[in-house]
Amino acid sequence: MPDCDVLVIGAGPAGCGAARLLAAWGHRVIVVDRPADEARALAESIPPSARKVLGALGMLTAIEDAGFPPWQGTLVWWSPVTPDAEPRAESFPAGVTGYQVVRRVFDRTLRALAVESGATLVRGLARDVVVPGVGPAGPGRDTPHAVVAADGGTRTVSASFVLDCSGRAGVVARQGLRRAESSHHTVALVGVWRPHDDSAATRAAWPPGDTRTLVAAAADGWAWSVPTPAGTRYVTAMVDPKRTALARGRASREVYLEALAGIRPLQPLLRPATLERGPWGADAALYSADRFAGPGYLLVGDAGCFIDPLSSFGVKKALASGWLAAIVTHTALVRPALRDEALAFFERRERQVYASARAQAAAFAGEAAADSGHPFWLVRAGATDDPAFDDDVDAATLGRDREVVAAFEDLRRRPSVRFRTGTATRVGPRAAVRGREIVMDDHLFLPAWPGGVRYLRGVDLVSLVRLAPAHADVGDLIEAFAREHGPVALPDFLGALATLVAKGGLAYE
Numbered sequence: 324m325p326d327c328d329v330l331v332i333g334a335g336p337a338g339c340g341a342a343r344l345l346a347a348w349g350h351r352v353i354v355v356d357r358p359a360d361e362a363r364a365l366a367e368s369i370p371p372s373a374r375k376v377l378g379a380l381g382m383l384t385a386i387e388d389a390g391f392p393p394w395q396g397t398l399v400w401w402s403p404v405t406p407d408a409e410p411r412a413e414s415f416p417a418g419v420t421g422y423q424v425v426r427r428v429f430d431r432t433l434r435a436l437a438v439e440s441g442a443t444l445v446r447g448l449a450r451d452v453v454v455p456g457v458g459p460a461g462p463g464r465d466t467p468h469a470v471v472a473a474d475g476g477t478r479t480v481s482a483s484f485v486l487d488c489s490g491r492a493g494v495v496a497r498q499g500l501r502r503a504e505s506s507h508h509t510v511a512l513v514g515v516w517r518p519h520d521d522s523a524a525t526r527a528a529w530p531p532g533d534t535r536t537l538v539a540a541a542a543d544g545w546a547w548s549v550p551t552p553a554g555t556r557y558v559t560a561m562v563d564p565k566r567t568a569l570a571r572g573r574a575s576r577e578v579y580l581e582a583l584a585g586i587r588p589l590q591p592l593l594r595p596a597t598l599e600r601g602p603w604g605a606d607a608a609l610y611s612a613d614r615f616a617g618p619g620y621l622l623v624g625d626a627g628c629f630i631d632p633l634s635s636f637g638v639k640k641a642l643a644s645g646w647l648a649a650i651v652t653h654t655a656l657v658r659p660a661l662r663d664e665a666l667a668f669f670e671r672r673e674r675q676v677y678a679s680a681r682a683q684a685a686a687f688a689g690e691a692a693a694d695s696g697h698p699f700w701l702v703r704a705g706a707t708d709d710p711a712f713d714d715d716v717d718a719a720t721l722g723r724d725r726e727v728v729a730a731f732e733d734l735r736r737r738p739s740v741r742f743r744t745g746t747a748t749r750v751g752p753r754a755a756v757r758g759r760e761i762v763m764d765d766h767l768f769l770p771a772w773p774g775g776v777r778y779l780r781g782v783d784l785v786s787l788v789r790l791a792p793a794h795a796d797v798g799d800l801i802e803a804f805a806r807e808h809g810p811v812a813l814p815d816f817l818g819a820l821a822t823l824v825a826k827g828g829l830a831y832e
Contacts (some may be wrong), residue, residue, distance in 0.1 A: 329652055330469060330482035331442070332449045332495075336638055337369040337624025339433035340645025342378045347381065348443035348653055354442050355449040355471055356434065357489070363603045364427035364555035366549040368394045368536045371421045373639040377637060379646055382436050386422065389432050392534045392552055394421030397635075400539040400588035403691055403700075409588065423534050423549055423637075425557075442783070447473025449494055454485050459497040467619040469494075483545040483619070483683065484652050488645065490625040496612055500622065504609035507703055512560045512579040515551075515602035528651060529556075536635075539588040540691045543699045546586050547632075555599060556592070558583065561607065561632065563699055575602055582794070584602060607632060609681075615673040616651070616666040620730040623648040631684035631703075637650055640676055647672060647756070654761040661754075665761040668754040671774075675740030719750070721779070721822055727820035731821035734797070741832040742791040748828050750785055770827040782819035784828065790831055791820070 331338045334356035346352040371394075377383040385520040400406055405670035412712050415421070424427075438444050458594070468481040487495035537548040545752040546560045560582040579602040583589060611628040615621065624641035651669045654660040688703035717729045721727050748767065755764040766775030767784045777785060786807060794800040801816055823829040 324828055325466075325468075325481040325483050327353045327443075327480065327482050328656060329353075329484045329486060330449075330467065330480055331486045331488055331491075332432050332452065332469065333357070333488035333490060333624075333626070334437070334444065335430055335488060335490060335624065335628070336433060336641040337490075337645040337648070338486065339437040339470075339728045340376075340382070340435040341486055341488065341623060341649045342442040343380055343382065343433075343440045344649035344759070345652060346437065348649075350653070350656065352437075352442040353445060353467070353482070355447055355473075357448050357492070358446055359427075361427040363513070363607070364425055364607075365559075365718075366551055367638055367639045368397075368549055368635055369424060371395070371415055371419045371420040372511060372633060373421065375640060376639060376642045376646055380642065381440075381548050382433065385432055385436055386429075389428070390422050390428070390552070390637065391422040392550060395533075395535050396700075397430050397536045397538055400615050401687070401690055403540050403542040403748045404542075410588065423536070423551070425551055429638075435606075444472060445473050446583060448507065449489075450495045452485060452487075454495055457495060457500065457617065457620065464814075466758070473731070478510050483656060485620045485627040486623050486648055486652065487620065488648075489622045491606060491629065492660075493622075494628050496622050496626045499613050500612045502611050502613050504611070507609075507699075507702050509561050509562045509607040509609075509631075511605040511607045512562060512575060512582065512602045513605060514579060514603075515555050515599045516548075516557055516558055516596040517555045517599045518596045519539070520595075522595075525751055528591045537589065537592065539586045540700075541582075541585045541587075543585070543726075544582055545633075545691075546589060548584060548592065550600070556596075557736050558589070559632075560586070560602075577602055611677050614670070618662070618666070620656055620671060621648050621666075622673070622745045623649065625739070627673050630677060630680035631683040633687045636680065640680070644673065644676070650756055650759055651761060658760065661763070664754045664763065667754075668761050675810070681762065722818070724822075724825065726825040727818075727822050728824040731817060734817065734821050734824065739795050739799060741795050742790060742829045743832050744792060744822075745769070745827040745830050748788060753777075765826060771824050771827055778820060779819045780815040781809060782815055784819060784823065788820060788823060788828055 328350040331342045331352060331354040334354050338354060342354045369627050377386055397412040398408045398412055408481050449469045454467045455465050462690060466481055467485045468479055470477055471480050495499055518529045539546055544562045548556045548558045550556050560579055562582050598707050609629055610624050611632060615627045624644045630637060630640060647669060651665045654665040675751045683706055688700050692700035692704040695759040738795050748768055750765050750767055752763040754761050765785050766777045767788060768775045791800060794803060805811060
């Protein structure tokens with residue numbers, strides 16, 4: 324019998340999230356946490372949308388109670404050729420904020436929550452990790468296990484499942500699974516700044532209570548600044564080591580200060596301040612994986628893929644990956660017949676997240692490239708190493724789709740309707756999340772959605788396709804739908820109906 328059901332390697336957001344749920348669901352979980360250099364912890368902004376994930380992980384109340392400063396929004400200077408222009412203020416809806424966190428404090432809170440659920444935390448190092456089908460020994464590795472060095476000794480820990488949540492270290496991912504981004508390389512140089520004094524001039528540059536993130540671009544890089552409760556700001560400069568003096572062996576402090584000097588919008592912040600700690604470097608090169616899942620293992624969070632910090636969704640991505648990893652692992656352990664479908668679902672979702680983040684970062688880079696024409700931005704704007712993964716429907720994109728808009732207007736003009744099912748419409752099973760398990764659920768398959776889709780803005784498309792041919796009045800159709808699924812917002816319902824017409828799921832008689 325294995326020593327535990329699940330061996331989690333790494334106690335960051337992904338590892339703690341997965342461990343908390345799996346332990347709460349009755350599994351024997353061991354978390355191996357490699358002691359980190361807390362003096363070099365990062366400060367990061369976590370978006371308001373992460374609240375939903377934190378709630379699903381049972382972590383939201385503890386994070387709220389921890390007293391992290393609110394992320395109130397972002398000031399953005401994104402044109403390298405007009406750095407003196409007024410910044411673009413990106414705010415959240417009224418009453419909505421995210422969190423500004425120093426990772427050593429944030430991660431400490433998450434570790435306590437994992438232990439609270441019953442996970443065993445081991446402060447040590449996992450090495451010689453063996454999982455089925457990975458590494459030089461290949462298929463012969465049939466029992467997941469690792470050698471854990473802790474408390475001055477070593478022991479072998481076996482498990483039914485290994486979750487590689489070790490981030491960039493990638494204790495499983497580096498065994499032939501990881502694929503480096505080929506187009507460019509980025510290094511983050513991080514320093515902690517503190518204002519000189521409490522003068523009026525300094526308060527103008529460091530407004531008390533202002534917890535916004537600052538983001539600014541230069542022709543050959545960019546930087547961002549995150550405030551802390553201690554009255555300091557972490558200021559991170561993103562540079563290409565091949566295009567800076569780092570490649571010529573100059574000290575990182577010189578390169579850091581030189582990079583910040585080229586980012587003019589941040590000068591009012593830095594002039595009345597002192598570099599209190601740092602800088603230190605952190606590799607920010609992008610990577611993904613050829614495989615994210617296999618019998619007995621998952622690559623979770625940054626172990627599987629690292630997204631560009633331009634997205635500001637790194638921590639949320641790790642939390643969401645940990646949540647899904649827990650569901651997939653639980654399914655594989657309690658319903659072995661669904662193991663392969665569950666692993667394939669995790670694989671699809673992780674690829675989709677990476678592709679979406681890459682597209683978003685490339686769009687940001689494209690704005691800067693259009694202004695500066697600098698190679699730093701050009702290679703980032705055109706990088707498409709990972710293929711697009713269109714497994715889900717993006718409601719925002721459909722809202723701009725000309726065919727969908729035209730179908731919506733046509734639907735509004737019709738006094739009555741008579742639908743029939745589209746000739747290419749097919750309903751069939753596909754893996755989906757239901758509660759704490761992966762299940763096979765009916766999805767709608769169309770040429771426009773070969774991967775299948777079930778919901779659009781909360782509207783069950785499978786049910787809508789089934790009900791629509793039986794009703795000649797949209798009002799009657801909405802009532803019939805509501806009887807089965809509860810009330811639905813009219814714009815969402817009409818949008819889903821118009822989308823089905825535009826994409827061939829439904830046709831008019």
